[in-house]
Amino acid sequence: MDGGHGAEDLFDTIILADERFRGEGYQEGFEKGTHRGLRDGRRHGASHGAKLSSEISFYYGFAVTWKCLLQRNPDEKSRKRLKVLEALLGLIQTSRLDDPQSEKLQDSTEKLRAKFRQVCSMLSVPMDFKDYMKTAAGTSF
Template identity: 50%
Template structure:
């Protein structure tokens, strides 16, 4: 008779434990899927921004190489610096601990180059489009 009551009393604890394990497994699975979506979205945004900056820098570098004005050497050095920073950026390592710090440095150098070239830049990414306006 005591075994019958033990089964009834312990049922709540057993069901609670089983429910917890099922919830933990499902939550972990859902969290992984959400994390992948979030990472892909933000990785694509970051890649778009950096790719745009690199294309901008390479184009201006090419244009300024054709000019022989003395004042362009400072602009070319700034562009070389920006291109170097972008090329050293660790695209393949999402666990890189200075990822955000390096990205901010690239953004700062990009703004500096735009200022030197007398170009107003506004790089923004939203859900519908990405744009760099001048």
């Protein structure tokens, strides 16, 4: 038996083992990275969705409250304000905000924010949803 030939077999075995372990390590790392990416993506999506939902709910509550207040006044100024509030409420109700994959989600959200700013301007209410969130976050019960 040739002693040199056994050394080559051992060398080939080491090279093959190194390649196999590298491949297994890559596969394990890829699987763990994919799992972590999905978990982090879900967490980010849920957080973003909750913030958007809170924002839209605030706009809805704001509009309904002002609508109730303005309906008590029969003057022309109140009627004009009511029309803008109705437009905001209509936009909230017709916006497709339940599909995070929708291409229209960003556009719908921007339209709602713009309409909310218009309503605040008409009502002379210096209100921004971000200011509301800062106030709400600082409140403790």
